[in-house]
Amino acid sequence: MSQLFSPYQLGSLTLANRIVIAPMCQYSAKDGCATDWHTIHLGHLALSGAALLIIEATAVEPDGRISPFDVGLWSDETEAALGKALEAARSWSDMPIAIQLGHAGRKASVAQPWKGGGQLGLDEGGWNVHAPSAVGFETYPRPPRALTRDDIARLIEAFADSARRSVRLGLAAIELHGAHGYLMHQFLSPLSNKRDDEYGGSLENRMRFPLEVYEAVRSVVPAGFPLGFRISGTDWVEGGWDVEQSIAFSKAAKARGIDFIHVSSGGLSTAQKIPLGPSYQVPLARAVKEATGLPTIAVGLITEPEQAEAIIGTGEADLVGLARGILYDPRWPWHAAAELGASVKAPDQYLRSQPRQYSKLFA
Structure with missing residues (x-):
C-alpha cells in the first residue's frame, strides 16, 4: 500500500492521504475581499484529490497585507466574501479547507509579482509599514516603524479575531504564518529583531510574540481544532534564524499544544544562500520531527510521486506540501x-x- 495515500489524523481532522496543498498568494483580492478568481482557484484545487487545501496567507489587518491585492479576514465584509468562495467550493467537494493567518510586517505594501513586486510608494497605493524594529527589508526604500507594546497587544487580538472568523466560516484548521520573512518570522530572527525589551534579545524573548499569538488563537477555537505554525527552518544567513532555534521554538509550541509544524525556509534577507534542489527543505522538516515528535509538513521542490512516497515512507515528514507544482x-x-x-x-x-x-484509480 502506498504510504503517500494512507490516511492521517491531524488533531481532530481525518485526512484521506498525506498530500497538502500549501498556501499560495494569488494577489487577486479587492480591499481584502476574495473575488471570483478565488472561487475558481479554490474550486478547481478542491477537486484535485489532495487531502487538505490551505487558503493563501490571509491578513489579520489591512496593513498586514503583502500587497493591496491580498485576501484579508478582519471585517464582516472580508468574512462574507471568503464565505462566498468557500460555499461554491464546498458545493462540489468535501475536501477539508484550512486557512493561513498572517501579517507581512516590514514586507508589506508591495506590488503584485507580475508588476515587479517592489515596495509601493505612498502615492501608488502603498502604506507605511511596521515591524519588531526599525530595520527595513534590504531592497525596500521606506523603513518600518518599530511596534510599541500597545501595537503588539492589538495585533495579538487581531489574530484572535481572524481565528474566530475562521471558525465561523467552518474552516478545518488554522496555520499561523511564521515564515518567509513576514511579521512573526521578523520577531524570531535576530537579523530583523533588534528590540531591547521582553520581545527581543534572547531566543526566549524573540519567541514571545509568536507564542502569544498562538495562545490567543488557541483560546478562541474549539477543543481539538487543528492549529499549526508555518516556520522558516533557517534564514540561510550566518547569524540568523537556524534549525536549532526552529527546534527550540517547535518544542515551546508543542508544550502549548500545537498540532503541527509546516517547515519551509528563507525569505527574511536578500543575503540568503539557498542550496536549491529536489527536496532541499525536507531535512529541516525531518530535524524538527525527530527532535520534537510533532507532525510535520515538508515542502520544497517535491515534484515526483516516488519522491513524495519516499519522504512519507522513510518518516522524514508526515505530510508533503505542494505549491507551485500543483498550480502547474x-x-x-x-x-x-x-x-x-x-x-x-x-x-x-x-x-x-x-x-x-x-x-481502479477513482475510489
Whole structure:
C-alpha cells in the first residue's frame, strides 16, 4: 500500500492521504475581499484529490497585507466574501479547507509579482509599514516603524479575531504564518529583531510574540481544532534564524499544544544562500520531527510521486506540501495515485476520464 495515500489524523481532522496543498498568494483580492478568481482557484484545487487545501496567507489587518491585492479576514465584509468562495467550493467537494493567518510586517505594501513586486510608494497605493524594529527589508526604500507594546497587544487580538472568523466560516484548521520573512518570522530572527525589551534579545524573548499569538488563537477555537505554525527552518544567513532555534521554538509550541509544524525556509534577507534542489527543505522538516515528535509538513521542490512516497515512507515528514507544482499540474494527486497503485476521490462529472490502464484509480 502506498504510504503517500494512507490516511492521517491531524488533531481532530481525518485526512484521506498525506498530500497538502500549501498556501499560495494569488494577489487577486479587492480591499481584502476574495473575488471570483478565488472561487475558481479554490474550486478547481478542491477537486484535485489532495487531502487538505490551505487558503493563501490571509491578513489579520489591512496593513498586514503583502500587497493591496491580498485576501484579508478582519471585517464582516472580508468574512462574507471568503464565505462566498468557500460555499461554491464546498458545493462540489468535501475536501477539508484550512486557512493561513498572517501579517507581512516590514514586507508589506508591495506590488503584485507580475508588476515587479517592489515596495509601493505612498502615492501608488502603498502604506507605511511596521515591524519588531526599525530595520527595513534590504531592497525596500521606506523603513518600518518599530511596534510599541500597545501595537503588539492589538495585533495579538487581531489574530484572535481572524481565528474566530475562521471558525465561523467552518474552516478545518488554522496555520499561523511564521515564515518567509513576514511579521512573526521578523520577531524570531535576530537579523530583523533588534528590540531591547521582553520581545527581543534572547531566543526566549524573540519567541514571545509568536507564542502569544498562538495562545490567543488557541483560546478562541474549539477543543481539538487543528492549529499549526508555518516556520522558516533557517534564514540561510550566518547569524540568523537556524534549525536549532526552529527546534527550540517547535518544542515551546508543542508544550502549548500545537498540532503541527509546516517547515519551509528563507525569505527574511536578500543575503540568503539557498542550496536549491529536489527536496532541499525536507531535512529541516525531518530535524524538527525527530527532535520534537510533532507532525510535520515538508515542502520544497517535491515534484515526483516516488519522491513524495519516499519522504512519507522513510518518516522524514508526515505530510508533503505542494505549491507551485500543483498550480502547474492541478491533477498531481491523480497522477501520483496512478503511478503508485493507489486511488483518489474524483467528482462524478469526471469519472469517465479514468484511463483504461488505471481502472481502479477513482475510489
